[in-house]
Amino acid sequence: MGDWELRIVCMGAGYVGGPTMAVIAKKCPRIRVAVVDISTSQIDAWNSKDLPIYEPGLQEVVEETRGKNLFFSVDIDAEVAAADLIFVSVNTPTKLTGIGAGRAANVKNCELCARKIAEVSTSSKIVVEKSTVPVRTADAVRRVLATNDKGIKFQVLSNPEFLAEGTAIDDLMDPGRVLIGGEQTPDGLAAIEKLVKVYAHWVPRERILTTNLWSSELSKLVANAFLAQRVSSINSISALCEATDADVSEVARAIGSDHRIGSKFLQASVGFGGSCFQKDILNLVYLCESFGLEEVAEYWNQVIKMNDYQKSRFSSLIVSRMFNTVTGKRIAIFGFAFKKDTGDTRETASVFVCRNLLEERARLHVFDPKVTREQMMLEFEYSTGTTEKTVPGLNELVITAECPYEAAKGAHAIAILTEWDEFKNYDYQRIYDSMAKPAFIFDGRNILDQAKLGQIGFEHYAIGKPRRKEW
């Protein structure tokens, strides 16, 4: 031991830092990888059998590498001092107060990491921005690092992460591309080459793209903006489909067969969620505004507005179909995570739909295979400001169910808000029999067989599908 090819440390043991470093450790057995965090509980969880996040395949990779060449630690100073290459993978949330509040990304954590690196380093290092940041953040990081009084030289690289939650391990094992940006100087190019070598252990060279710093930083924001734009575009069309009796899935199939458009990311839904899309588009919008590009800013802001519209359109529809009132009615919510195969609830569409229904005084019985009650209640407060104060009796109005059948028992309606595969396979006849009548089902993910639901007797609705005649 100790004869390592390279020593890597990652600051930030979250959804990105943990899985990314676990995969590097698995693919590069001769590289020592340490993941550090300021949160002791987070590190304790990574060192336990109950990892802090759920991702298919993650547990296996961590168990295979932990204690061999993958280490989780709170000893930030020692790990950083010993590292050759430091990834900064800390959270960069939207600013809540001050200049740019509600839009600009807060890069405070990145700056704190840079200060820590400058303070404890005794040798030159490569610092890699893994976090999603506003363009030119590398410049700020570089300037903070340059303030060290030991004459140490640092190189700063941008290496944005493109993994999606729920498929993080597959995405990391077989990435469509890896993007590395750096200074176009001899030292900068050498640093880029060092990071290229790490990924080249398992990623074909032609998929490792290298570029300058600012293009790399900006590409991350633009990638998410384009992806989210596709979801908002198809969601906007879902409203038109409902008005015209066209079927959004058929429209998506027809346009997606054009190779120039492509079939992915055209699944109409109750709205996109997750910690990235909204934050990163707002970041882009703010950036455009700060360069006086008002029209460009407004263009991208529309993607968010359409998403907000889709979420409120769905909850309003539930109320209007249920005879304009859900007060006191029991509604089963299937799914609280922002997408399937993750327990992550950040910015989930579900929380906004639930908040709107709670404001109508509905009683919600929520079932999600991976989300705990504690997490759900935190999300209510964090994303929507919903607390006992804003919705008196909140704790009694939101009940968490152990299974879908329990959630649906006696309910007036079911709302499908996450596309978990298991939701497709439930015994909907049994569910229908246990519900109050008429029994409504609102499919916000278009995953159920509408014809079958109709045969069972449900009053059914799905996003962007032809409406029932009486609706």
Ligand SMILES: NC(=O)c1ccc[n+]([C@@H]2O[C@H](COP(=O)([O-])OP(=O)(O)OC[C@H]3O[C@@H](n4cnc5c(N)ncnc54)[C@H](O)[C@@H]3O)[C@@H](O)[C@H]2O)c1
């Ligand atoms: N979640 C995703 O799917 C995803 C994908 C691509 C990119 N990103 C970007 O990656 C970054 C990290 O996202 P995440 O989802 O992993 O966040 P996260 O909140 O899950 O994890 C961030 C971790 O950083 C730690 N941290 C904060 N300040 C620190 C410091 N000074 N020193 C050490 N640790 C510190 C926090 O305690 C936390 O555990 C963000 O910029 C995000 O936009 C996220």
Ligand SMILES: O=c1ccn([C@@H]2O[C@H](COP(=O)(O)OP(=O)(O)O[C@H]3O[C@H](CO)[C@@H](O)[C@H](O)[C@H]3O)[C@@H](O)[C@H]2O)c(=O)[nH]1
């Ligand atoms: O056709 C679609 C595709 C997605 N969604 C929704 O869009 C959101 C985001 O989904 P997805 O992009 O699959 O998950 P994320 O984990 O948020 O990943 C995005 O955000 C990450 C963080 O920046 C990037 O790294 C990824 O490349 C980017 O896909 C979820 O609510 C999905 O349900 C739809 O409604 N319809």
